[in-house]
Amino acid sequence: MERPFDSRLRLVYETLEKTKQNFIFNFNQNDKILVWIVGFSVTAISLIISKISNIGENYSMCILKTVLLLLTTSIISGIIYRFSALLFLQKFQSIMFFLEGAFSKEKTMPTETQELKNPNDIHEIYQKIKNDFDHDYSDIIELYNQPQSTESKNYYVDYLKNEYERLAEWAKNEYQYADDYMKSVYKTAFGLSDKQINKLFGKNKDSFYLKLWSWICVISIAICLITFISVIIILAVNYE
Template identity: 50%
Template sequence: MKKRPFDVVTEIALQSLKKSSENFKFNFTQQDQILVWIIGFSIVGTTLLISNILNVNQLFNCYIIKSVLILLCSSIIFGIIYRIFALLFLTKYQQTLFYLEGAFTKDEMMRLEINELDSTMNIHQINQKIENDFGHSYSDIIELHKDAVNEEQKEYYLNYLKAEYINLAKRAKIEYEYSIDYIKGVYKKAFGLKQKTIDKMFLNNNNSFYLKLYRIISICSFLISIGTFITVLIILVANY
């Protein structure tokens, strides 16, 4: 059976989202490893310069040494800033990812809203709606309605299916709310997060401002940290 266009599009979007998430995590890991090395070299370089200042003075003038120390300290500071804001970005990104995955898979879930059934709908249409929204088929009720001997019995089976639609929607909503509360409890215990933090993760409106802000700050800090370290190398080589 051919899938509905909406289902196909959301499935493609979800697959693309998962692949993008994997690529992002790989890139983040690579960047973090590079910066760990840069910070490490900067700390070692700063320590060596300070501990061997007398010997270094014989090779470079004081202005170059001061410039190198300032640049190395800048590399360390911006490297630390990068790691802080990269962690904040990653946390916010995971929250947004959680929201997006929920949004793209929501169509596969039973309907949670209780919509009023059109009074003109016949029993076949109601059964079809129940099957589409909840995956249940009441073909036995359809047969009983078909074999009914009078209009009163037919009306009874029709009302029975209408009531079943409402009951199924109520049960689905209760189950959904229970599952959300259960997941929140698991997250709270596993990560030691506050209830307010957990609730924000499940909000339908994620604030993208902070996501962009943390991303910009982390990228700028990353580039500055690497740039200052490379500048130090160029200065030392050029003035050796």
């Protein structure tokens, strides 16, 4: 049977993958609609300005100016949407990368010792070391279980405590070494500065900017759709 903790992490990890796929699908659909609207708006503006068609005979100059203004607004809001969506996707991918790493099935060693329920219970310390770092100190347990003086038993308890702290410190240094190595490789490959590297690997995922670009995307695409629909309604109502 799977541990409840591992089971929940697995379910969340699988949900993240589905969420990512759904998000990309929805974004692509919105993008297709927006490209079509902006393309139509550009074509319509070209026809009105060039006066190739006899559209001026069916609509007054006031109506045409209003339509031009709405079409221009539709195009500008569409461009803003594409730009803000690009920035949103960058932040979104960064956060998804962070979440996928946090909920990954890969088991990693902790970098800090966890609080023990019974600090002097050598069996609990032994299980912590074995589960977290895959080190077997069964020989120490065997020595502890043999007839020993209280002082000797305390020595074995303290020994495993020190080993637990030593292994946690070792794991912490290993992670730091790995981070430094990855940053060095990225700097060499992409010619990034220390500031850019620290921002790329930083723990702060700029959730504020994710929300900001998300709201700009929603508002800009809403304006684009509303202005485009308004143009259709105005042209239909005022046709002579």
